[in-house]
Amino acid sequence: MTHTTQTGPAIVTRGLTRHFTSHKQTVEAVQGLDLEIGQGELVAFLGPNGAGKSTTLRMLTTLIPPTSGTASVAGHDVVSGQRDVRRAIGFVGQGNGAGHRQLGRDELISQGRAHGLSRADARHRAAELVEDLDLDAVADRKVSTLSGGQRRRLDIAMGLVHLPRVLFLDEPSTGLDPQNRINLQELIQRLHAESGSTVVLTTHYLEEADALAGRVIVVDHGRMIADDTAARLKSRLGDLVRLGFDSATEAARAAARLSRVPDARVDVTVASVDLRVKDGSTLVGGLLADLAADGVPPTRVEVARPTLDDVFLDLTGRSLRETQQSPTDEADTDSARTESEVAA
Numbered sequence: 001m002t003h004t005t006q007t008g009p010a011i012v013t014r015g016l017t018r019h020f021t022s023h024k025q026t027v028e029a030v031q032g033l034d035l036e037i038g039q040g041e042l043v044a045f046l047g048p049n050g051a052g053k054s055t056t057l058r059m060l061t062t063l064i065p066p067t068s069g070t071a072s073v074a075g076h077d078v079v080s081g082q083r084d085v086r087r088a089i090g091f092v093g094q095g096n097g098a099g100h101r102q103l104g105r106d107e108l109i110s111q112g113r114a115h116g117l118s119r120a121d122a123r124h125r126a127a128e129l130v131e132d133l134d135l136d137a138v139a140d141r142k143v144s145t146l147s148g149g150q151r152r153r154l155d156i157a158m159g160l161v162h163l164p165r166v167l168f169l170d171e172p173s174t175g176l177d178p179q180n181r182i183n184l185q186e187l188i189q190r191l192h193a194e195s196g197s198t199v200v201l202t203t204h205y206l207e208e209a210d211a212l213a214g215r216v217i218v219v220d221h222g223r224m225i226a227d228d229t230a231a232r233l234k235s236r237l238g239d240l241v242r243l244g245f246d247s248a249t250e251a252a253r254a255a256a257r258l259s260r261v262p263d264a265r266v267d268v269t270v271a272s273v274d275l276r277v278k279d280g281s282t283l284v285g286g287l288l289a290d291l292a293a294d295g296v297p298p299t300r301v302e303v304a305r306p307t308l309d310d311v312f313l314d315l316t317g318r319s320l321r322e323t324q325q326s327p328t329d330e331a332d333t334d335s336a337r338t339e340s341e342v343a344a
């Protein structure tokens with residue numbers, strides 16, 4: 001799959017903001033987002049429920065207008081160039097886009113026709129997508145009979161019918177079992193590599209952002225709090241070296257010694273010392289020798305590479321895993337949304 005090239009960034013936002021008023025209260029869902037995403041990037045917005053990820057995507061896909069600020073996608077303003085943006089993008093939302101009674105292949109053909117393809121071209125494109133997304137076994141079944149993973153693949157195929165330059169995926173793997181989640185992640189990576197399209201997805205799965213995206217934009221309370229590769233976000237935080245001692249006195253003596261390590265952060269909890277330091281796994285041998293020489297050898301040593309959850313914890317003081325809402329809470333939030341917010 002290929003598409004025509006365009007110069008300049010795929011996405012630019014300046015001060016992008018969206019407020020909602022609900023029950024006389026204002027929710028600042030997205031607050032002053034400044035962002036530039038280059039063509040061909042694969043970017044994940046990572047953040048807890050309610051962080052503003054979907055609202056950002058809904059503005060970028062012209063489903064809702066910004067309260068203030070600007071955004072352009074594929075060179076077109078999301079407000080004044082809404083039609084052009086829509087022609088240039090594919091959007092796979094959180095709900096299933098495909099209808100229930102039609103056959104999968106017919107859904108793809110209808111979608112192609114809706115994008116202005118002739119019947120013959122729409123059939124040809126549907127056949128290409130069935131092959132590309134491994135949909136052979138399901139293309140000639142009614143959509144209502146497909147499994148969650150198959151539906152998601154069909155939804156993604158629907159979003160790709162018109163060769164979009166920018167593909168938006170809102171929580172593509174939510175609700176899938178771990179194996180289907182991995183299959184879908186592989187599919188997204190392959191599509192991205194083959195098409196050269198810009199792919200922007202939202203997720204609250206740390207592993208997904210880590211494994212999939214070249215760039216991770218961490219959002220919380222409507223603001224961007226970090227923007228880098230997963231590897232750099234983690235390496236900046238440094239490894240965790242956790243040392244256990246026989247007594248609090250020994251731990252305090254060891255902490256005093258360890259506080260001399262350059263660019264390290266030392267935290268003492270009773271008889272345990274946590275040291276955050278770059279390349280901790282390499283340094284640990286020398287540190288143990290120093291502590292033994294000072295007469296305070298640890299009784300327990302653990303070295304852990306940081307995860308994206310550690311990054312989130314460091315940035316916000318909260319664990320991303322622990323901020324996840326129950327599915328019931330999510331359903332309540334969704335039901336509060338109305339179609340009236342969708343731009344005409």
Ligand SMILES: Nc1ncnc2c1ncn2[C@@H]1O[C@H](COP(=O)(O)OP(=O)(O)OP(=O)(O)O)[C@@H](O)[C@H]1O
Nearest residue numbers: 020022027029048049050051052053054055337338
């Ligand atoms: N139509 C709406 N009316 C009122 N509040 C809304 C509306 N849409 C979103 N919000 C609120 O805006 C905030 C951001 O929501 P958003 O859906 O963008 O978050 P999210 O990061 O995508 O979360 P999730 O992972 O649950 O989808 C939340 O507080 C949400 O309740």
